[in-house]
Amino acid sequence: MKTSTNMDAGKHIDASDAGQARRHMLMLTGAGIAAFGVGAAGAIPAAAAATEKRTDAWDKTFPKSAKVEHRKVTFRNRYGITLAADLYVPFGAKGKLPALVVGGPFGAVKEQSSGLYAQTMCERGFVTLAFDPSYTGESSGEPRNVATPDINTEDFSAAVDFIGLQPIVDRERIGMIGICGWGGMALNAVAVDKRVKAVAVSTMYDMTRVMSKGYNDSVTPQQRSQTLEQLSRQRWEDAKQGSPAYQASYNKERAGPQFMLDYHDYYMTPRGYHPRAVNSGNAWTQTTPLSFMNMPILSYIREISPRPILFVHGEKAHSRYFSETAFAAAAEPKELMIISGANHTDLYDRVDVIPFDKLTAFFSRHLGAA
Structure with missing residues (x-):
C-alpha cells in the first residue's frame, strides 16, 4: 500500500464547513441526495429539449x-x-x-475536464x-440528461471496445x-472489465453512495424513504405527461456552501462553461436518482487487484472521503x-494542480512507456 502527499502539515478540512454543506444539501433535496433537486418540475432545459447535435468545430x-x-468519432455501447x-x-x-479511456465529471461533457x-x-x-456518456452531450439516447450506473459503467467498456480496435493501439x-x-x-x-490494465481516478465521487446516503452518509432511513416515495410517484407524473420532468437548472445561481460556489465557478463561468453540459445551467431528469439509490457500484473494488489503482484527491475537497474510503476498501496494489x-x-x-507527471509515471510503469 502506498500513500503519498504534498499536503502542508497541520491542515484539515473545516468541520463546520462540512456540517454547513450537509445541512444545505439536506435543505435543497429533502434527503441529501448530492446536488439533485427532487422538487417541482421545471421547464425542459435547452440541452435536453432536442436530440444530440454533433459538430466538428473545436468548441472545447x-x-x-x-x-x-x-478527430471526432462515434461508436455504440452494448445497449445500442x-x-x-x-x-x-x-x-x-x-x-x-x-x-487511455477518459470519462467525467458527472454532469460534464468531453469538451471540459475529460x-x-x-x-x-x-x-x-x-x-x-x-x-460523452449516454443520454448527454453529443451522445445519443432518449430522454436527454438521464444517468444510470449500469449504462454509464458500460459506456467505459464500450470505449475500451473502440480504442482497442484502433490500428495504432496495443490493446494489451x-x-x-x-x-x-x-x-x-x-x-x-x-472491476468487471479485465482488459483494462491500470486505472486512475481524480477527485472521485461514489455517486451511488452520495445519492442513497447523502454527503458524509448523513441521510436517515426516514429521509431515504420519503425521497423514494416522492420519486416513485413522479414516475406516474412522467408517464401521464409522456416525457420526464426535469430538475431545476443546475448551477445557475452562485449560492450555497463553498463547494457549490466552486461548482458554479467552473460550470457557469468562461473557465469551464459549455452549453451541452448538464451542470452548465441545464438539468437532470427528476427521477435520475432512482437507479443510483439501490445499486452500490464499489462492491467489487477488491477484484480490480492485481491491477493497480491510483487515487488522486484534493486536500480541501469536500469529496475527499470518497477516495479515502475507496482506497481503504481496495486491494493492493494501490496508491x-x-x-x-x-x-x-x-x-x-x-x-x-493536476499531477500530470504522476499520472504519466503511473501509466508508463503499468502499461509500458509511451
Missing part, C-alpha cells in the same frame, strides 16, 4: 494542442446507444501505443479517448481515467495521492 474549454491529432467521443493521437506516432485530461496525456505519448496496454462521479464508474468498469490545498474542482482543469 481548453486550447487545442499542436502536439496531437484530434451511439456515443460521441474525441480521439487524440500523438503527431508522428508509429508502432503500437498504450491507450478532454483536457485526454489531450494532455496524449501530448505525453498515449492514444486517448474522451467520450489500455488504462482508464475517471474524474469526479465518473471516477466511481471507472472503478466499477475496471493515494493528496494534493496540498486543492479543492474538488481544482482537479477539473487547473493544469498547475
Whole structure:
C-alpha cells in the first residue's frame, strides 16, 4: 500500500464547513441526495429539449494542442446507444501505443475536464479517448440528461471496445481515467472489465453512495424513504405527461456552501462553461436518482487487484472521503495521492494542480512507456 502527499502539515478540512454543506444539501433535496433537486418540475432545459447535435468545430474549454491529432468519432455501447467521443493521437506516432479511456465529471461533457485530461496525456505519448456518456452531450439516447450506473459503467467498456480496435493501439496496454462521479464508474468498469490494465481516478465521487446516503452518509432511513416515495410517484407524473420532468437548472445561481460556489465557478463561468453540459445551467431528469439509490457500484473494488489503482484527491475537497474510503476498501496494489490545498474542482482543469507527471509515471510503469 502506498500513500503519498504534498499536503502542508497541520491542515484539515473545516468541520463546520462540512456540517454547513450537509445541512444545505439536506435543505435543497429533502434527503441529501448530492446536488439533485427532487422538487417541482421545471421547464425542459435547452440541452435536453432536442436530440444530440454533433459538430466538428473545436468548441472545447481548453486550447487545442499542436502536439496531437484530434478527430471526432462515434461508436455504440452494448445497449445500442451511439456515443460521441474525441480521439487524440500523438503527431508522428508509429508502432503500437498504450491507450487511455477518459470519462467525467458527472454532469460534464468531453469538451471540459475529460478532454483536457485526454489531450494532455496524449501530448505525453498515449492514444486517448474522451467520450460523452449516454443520454448527454453529443451522445445519443432518449430522454436527454438521464444517468444510470449500469449504462454509464458500460459506456467505459464500450470505449475500451473502440480504442482497442484502433490500428495504432496495443490493446494489451489500455488504462482508464475517471474524474469526479465518473471516477466511481471507472472503478466499477475496471472491476468487471479485465482488459483494462491500470486505472486512475481524480477527485472521485461514489455517486451511488452520495445519492442513497447523502454527503458524509448523513441521510436517515426516514429521509431515504420519503425521497423514494416522492420519486416513485413522479414516475406516474412522467408517464401521464409522456416525457420526464426535469430538475431545476443546475448551477445557475452562485449560492450555497463553498463547494457549490466552486461548482458554479467552473460550470457557469468562461473557465469551464459549455452549453451541452448538464451542470452548465441545464438539468437532470427528476427521477435520475432512482437507479443510483439501490445499486452500490464499489462492491467489487477488491477484484480490480492485481491491477493497480491510483487515487488522486484534493486536500480541501469536500469529496475527499470518497477516495479515502475507496482506497481503504481496495486491494493492493494501490496508491493515494493528496494534493496540498486543492479543492474538488481544482482537479477539473487547473493544469498547475493536476499531477500530470504522476499520472504519466503511473501509466508508463503499468502499461509500458509511451
